[in-house]
Amino acid sequence: xxxxxxxxxxxxxxxxxxxxxxxxxxxxxxxxxxxxxxxxxxxxxxxxxxxxxxxxxxxxxxxxxxxxxxxxxxxxxxxxxxxxxxxxxxxxxxxxxxxxxxxxxxx
Amino acid sequence: xxxxxxxxxxxxxxxxxxxxxxxxxxxxxxxxxxxxxxxxxxxxxxxxxxxxxxxxxxxxxxxxxxxxxxxxxxxxxxxxxxxxxxxxxxxxxxxxxxxxxxxxxxxxxxxxxxxxxxxxx
Numbered sequence: 001x002x003x004x005x006x007x008x009x010x011x012x013x014x015x016x017x018x019x020x021x022x023x024x025x026x027x028x029x030x031x032x033x034x035x036x037x038x039x040x041x042x043x044x045x046x047x048x049x050x051x052x053x054x055x056x057x058x059x060x061x062x063x064x065x066x067x068x069x070x071x072x073x074x075x076x077x078x079x080x081x082x083x084x085x086x087x088x089x090x091x092x093x094x095x096x097x098x099x100x101x102x103x104x105x106x107x
Numbered sequence: 108x109x110x111x112x113x114x115x116x117x118x119x120x121x122x123x124x125x126x127x128x129x130x131x132x133x134x135x136x137x138x139x140x141x142x143x144x145x146x147x148x149x150x151x152x153x154x155x156x157x158x159x160x161x162x163x164x165x166x167x168x169x170x171x172x173x174x175x176x177x178x179x180x181x182x183x184x185x186x187x188x189x190x191x192x193x194x195x196x197x198x199x200x201x202x203x204x205x206x207x208x209x210x211x212x213x214x215x216x217x218x219x220x221x222x223x224x225x226x227x228x
Contacts, residue, residue: 034214036152043202043218044152055216087152091214094166096142096154 002026002090006099012107019075021102023088028068032092035064035073038101039084047086048073078104109133109217111203116222123193123226129186129203129219136160137181140206140213143188145199146221155201156188160209170196193226200224 003026013019023033031051036044046055048064051071061076075082083106088099115127127143142157156177158165165177176189186203200221207213 032212036215043220044215045218046214046216049207049214049216089152089154089214091212094157094211095168096157098152098154100151 001095002029002093002097004088004090004097004099006086006088006102008102009100010103010105012105013078014107015078015080017078019078019082019104021073021086021088023066023071023073023099025069025071025090029090029092031067032090033064033066033071034089034091035062036087036089037082037084038087044087109205111205111217111219113201113203113219113222116201116224118225118227119193120228121194121226124189124191125193125224127188127190127201127203127222127224129188131184131186131205134205135181136179136184136186139209140211141177141179141186142204142206142215143175143177143186144202144204144215144218145197145224146202147196147199150199153199157206157211158186159211160206166211190224193224195226198224198226 005024033051035048038044052064085101085103110132112130139160143155158177174192202221203219204215205217207216
């Protein structure tokens, strides 16, 4: 099974900050990685697929990069609506697996 | 508009059974692979099960294999998750999620709002 490890688990940030979240896979997943945003009491929302492709309707301040085992999600200038929890997910093989999540908190 | 609406959650005793439903609208369910993903209270996301849109089979997480069964009714455009022999560890919000592909191997581009399953005596 492929294990996904995100860091950090929590990040205290401010509006306007540049934020980077890292996701590591226990083995190569090529570019079969997605990023989701989840707000309290809501379903996850797709942000990025295939490691770096921006889902339609998602603001361009979100970007993804990486391949193989190391991936990053970057928010170029944090907005108030971006305070949420972010998950990475590999879909290269079953069982699909998620990172444990990164919660963005207001500093 | 593509939409998924789950139902069927509730309180069930340990060892009991429950069937979750996920009604799809705005697309044909059988044209895409579908998954169930759960989230225990205050925890992360755990993939549970997937079914191919092409009738090519189903996959399960080890934690539910032999107890849960995923299926769909094309005439009702509805996905199901039959859950048997439930334990406290199955307590979670259960989401259905639409795959981006008809076969397995896509990302989840649409999620339902979730339905809460609580296993407790």
